[in-house]
Amino acid sequence: MLALVAALGACSKAASPVTSAPDGNADRGRALLQQYGCAYCHVIPGVATARGTFGPPLENVGKRVYLAGTLPNSRANMAAWIRTPQAIKPGTAMLDLHVTETDARDMVAYLYRLR
Amino acid sequence: MRRRMRIALWFLVMAAIAVGAAATFIGSGVYNIAAVDQHTAPVFWTLYAAMRQSVRHHAAAITPPPLDDAKLVARGRALYDDHCRQCHGAPGVAPEPFALGLTPTPLNLANMAREWPVRDLFWVVKYGIKMSAMPAWEFRLSEDDLWAVIAYLQVLPAEPPSGYRAATASRSQRAGAPEEPGSHRRWAVAGNPERGRTALSQYGCATCHDIPGVVGAAAPVGPPLAAVSRRGAIAGLLANDRGSMVRWIRDPQRVHPGSAMPNLGVTESDANDMAAYLYSLE
Numbered sequence: 001m002l003a004l005v006a007a008l009g010a011c012s013k014a015a016s017p018v019t020s021a022p023d024g025n026a027d028r029g030r031a032l033l034q035q036y037g038c039a040y041c042h043v044i045p046g047v048a049t050a051r052g053t054f055g056p057p058l059e060n061v062g063k064r065v066y067l068a069g070t071l072p073n074s075r076a077n078m079a080a081w082i083r084t085p086q087a088i089k090p091g092t093a094m095l096d097l098h099v100t101e102t103d104a105r106d107m108v109a110y111l112y113r114l115r
Numbered sequence: 116m117r118r119r120m121r122i123a124l125w126f127l128v129m130a131a132i133a134v135g136a137a138a139t140f141i142g143s144g145v146y147n148i149a150a151v152d153q154h155t156a157p158v159f160w161t162l163y164a165a166m167r168q169s170v171r172h173h174a175a176a177i178t179p180p181p182l183d184d185a186k187l188v189a190r191g192r193a194l195y196d197d198h199c200r201q202c203h204g205a206p207g208v209a210p211e212p213f214a215l216g217l218t219p220t221p222l223n224l225a226n227m228a229r230e231w232p233v234r235d236l237f238w239v240v241k242y243g244i245k246m247s248a249m250p251a252w253e254f255r256l257s258e259d260d261l262w263a264v265i266a267y268l269q270v271l272p273a274e275p276p277s278g279y280r281a282a283t284a285s286r287s288q289r290a291g292a293p294e295e296p297g298s299h300r301r302w303a304v305a306g307n308p309e310r311g312r313t314a315l316s317q318y319g320c321a322t323c324h325d326i327p328g329v330v331g332a333a334a335p336v337g338p339p340l341a342a343v344s345r346r347g348a349i350a351g352l353l354a355n356d357r358g359s360m361v362r363w364i365r366d367p368q369r370v371h372p373g374s375a376m377p378n379l380g381v382t383e384s385d386a387n388d389m390a391a392y393l394y395s396l397e
Contacts, residue, residue: 041347054347056338065225065272065336069350069374072273089371092351 023075024102024109032107036097045114055094062115068092075112079104150218153316159219159330166244174238182233182266189282191267194260196283199224202248205283207276207368209377210319217248219332220319225375226334228268237265277373306357306384306391314385315392323376327396337376344394350374360390 030046033039039050043057050058064073068089071077082104085094099107140146154162182188195205202214202221214221228236241261243251252261271279312328315321321331325339333339346355350371353359364386367376381389 053342053345055351056346057341059339060335063335064338065223065229065334066375069337069371069376070275070277072275074273089351093348094351 023112024105024107026106026109026113029103029106029108029110032099032103033110036099036103036107038107041094044111046110058111058114060114062112068094075105075108078108078111082107150216151313151317153313153330154218156330162219163332166247170235170238170244173242174232174234177234177237179233179237179265180262182262182269184266187263187266188270190260191263191265192279192282194256194264195267195271198252198256199264204319204377206271206274206279207373207375207377208279209379212380214248215317215319215379219247220316220322221248222332223322223334223336224268225272226323226332226336229272233265233269236268237261240264275373276375306387306389308388308392308395311385311388311390311392314381314389318379318381318385318389320389326393328392340393341396343396350376357387357390357394360393361386364389 033044033047034049038044039047039052041052041054042050043052043059044050045059061067061078062073067073067078067081068085071081071088079101081088081094082097083099083101084096085092086096153159199205200208201211202217203224204210204214206225209215210221239249241251241253243249243253256264315326315329316331319331320326321329321333323334323336325333325335325341327341344355349355349359349363350367352370353363361383363370365381365383366378367374368378
């Protein structure tokens with residue numbers, strides 16, 4: 001599965017043009033959440049294939065007070081968690097998926113719509 | 116005319132029956148006043164909505180002073196640690212045992228501070244709330260100190276649990292030191308899910324988690340616990356089995372140092388019962 005996730009991650013880089021919006025491009029983010037394989041482990045409203053129960057569901061994640069148990073929820077912290085979960089919480093089941101900064105920002109833009 | 120009188124008479128009879136039924140219900144004592152007996156969800160949310168609307172209405176005229184001042188925030192944090200933490204807990208710090216036994220359970224302020232306007236928070240702290248355990252601080256704290264507490268509440272949701280510990284460590288050992296639960300043995304004995312459901316309410320779990328069947332504020336502080344049995348890992352770190360669940364519930368600070376989930380002094384048998392209930396959720 002890891003290989004598949006990695007492959008999907010690689011595909012996504014060519015997916016669509018990079019945005020310059022400061023808060024990210026939510027629609028592109030939604031596609032990326034599927035492309036990086038987030039759907040395997042998380043339920044994400046609006047991402048049809050995202051029915052995984054391995055990780056917590058992401059409904060209302062924009063309203064959550066803390067992320068990963070220790071990070072106060074902000075766009076910057078969510079992006080950091082998506083990009084480098086193993087550095088933030090060593091040993092966590094959440095994988096480092098080599099998400100680029102722009103991609104993370106777009107994912108956050110979509111996840112912050114879920115409130 | 117006669118028709119109107121007949122309607123009025125009917126109305127009076129119905130009203131008398133309603134009052135009689137209410138008096139009989141109250142007089143019989145069947146209503147369970149025990150704090151361990153959860154409110155039903157409609158009662159809980161009706162009371163909550165009435166409280167919320169009342170606060171909104173009464174606080175409407177309050178004009179807050181500027182609150183983004185580091186000194187004010189620091190004073191507010193100290194006051195919070197002295198007077199609020201005991202019931203509401205703090206990032207990564209559990210409320211005191213007596214507070215967990217209250218019904219309604221004191222709300223988690225990390226979420227409230229983000230959702231409620233400053234003037235509403237101030238009003239509640241100053242005047243308290245009837246029929247809850249929220250005291251009025253009007254005659255206990257000065258106006259400036261009341262605002263200092265509110266100033267701290269503005270930064271609380273963005274303060275990592277480690278930040279609160281560091282800032283209050285020199286003040287008290289209580290806030291800094293997680294409790295030492297005993298050894299974790301693997302639970303072969305099946306827990307009692309019904310007792311676990313009551314325990315989840317009594318330890319205040321439903322203030323921060325959405326747990327089907329446990330009525331509470333369910334603020335989005337921690338993740339929802341529906342279908343937690345199907346999760347791949349507990350807290351992202353432990354295998355999802357009963358022994359690990361008991362361990363996590365009892366000692367989250369050892370499993371994940373700095374977690375916003377506090378050590379609540381849950382006994383082994385209570386944690387085992389909670390796990391039994393949580394694993395019964397589909």
